[in-house]
Amino acid sequence: MPSLDVPALVDHHCHSVVAADLADDALAGLLTESDRPPAPGTSPFDSALGLAVRRWCPPALGLPVHAPAADYLARRRELGAAEATRRLLAVAALDTCLLDTGLTAAAGHPLLPLSEFAEASGARVREVVRLESVAEAVPALAGAWPAAVREALAAAATGAVAVKSVLAYRHGLAVPAERPGRPEVVAAAGRRLRAGLGRLTDPVLLHHLLWTALDVCAELGLPLQLHTGFGDPDLTLHRADPSLLADFVRAAEPSGVPLVLLHGYLD
Structure with missing residues (x-):
């Protein structure tokens, strides 16, 4: 088959990522904008975004598609935040990220500065x-x-x-x-x-x-x-x-x- 020209992927509105290792509840909390607890018997991993994370992120960390949330969180802990972040950003294959620097923390933890985000992602990073x-x-x-x-x-x-x-x-x-x-x-x-x-x-x-x-x-x-x-x-x-x-x-x-x-x- 002839090779296809893949267009450069540009994220025109994004934020940086948490540099620290997060507790499981704190990481799951980043899957929602709500300030309310999830319904009894559920977690943010049961949301549409949570299901998308379980579909696309586990394979980047060496797990099967739709791995249980507990397995995914355990694998992140095993790799550490820096390595998990590097692998996930690499799979995204972003060419350029336009990064809003107005958000400086999430879950009480600081976000990577522009230069460190660029190094972790391998993308060109420009400031918004x-x-x-x-x-x-x-x-x-x-x-x-x-x-x-x-x-x-x-x-x-x-x-x-x-x-x-x-x-x-x-x-x-x-x-x-x-x-x-x-x-x-x-x-x-x-x-x-x-x-x-x-x-x-x-x-x-x-x-x-x-x-x-x-x-x-x-x-x-x-x-x-x-x-x-x-x-x-x-x-x-x-x-x-x-x-x-x-x-x-x-x-x-x-x-x-x-x-x-x-x-x-x-x-």
């Missing part, structure tokens, strides 16, 4: 900058917040391949077609400063941040990824409906910035 994480790290007085955020985002996105927003998790995707005015933004930044900073949830600041990202992406020639959410416990699902972005998408079109919906209907 998480917008809200950059803004939350900006230590600025209220009046300086808009300029400081823009400067910080431009610096963080230089060398990255995309900027990503998790606005869906913070307030929802109903973004007005008009930019918030500077007095409104400064007042909101002042309220946040007096409240002790922390997680960015103010809709005025979030909407200003999204427009700032659009400007920076236009300057750097980058796409803007928008996480739409899919049932995580820290969002309200109807507020993560991508159709709520319609006004913003129309207003953003003249910028020429590609908008990428993550976990949308066709993702």
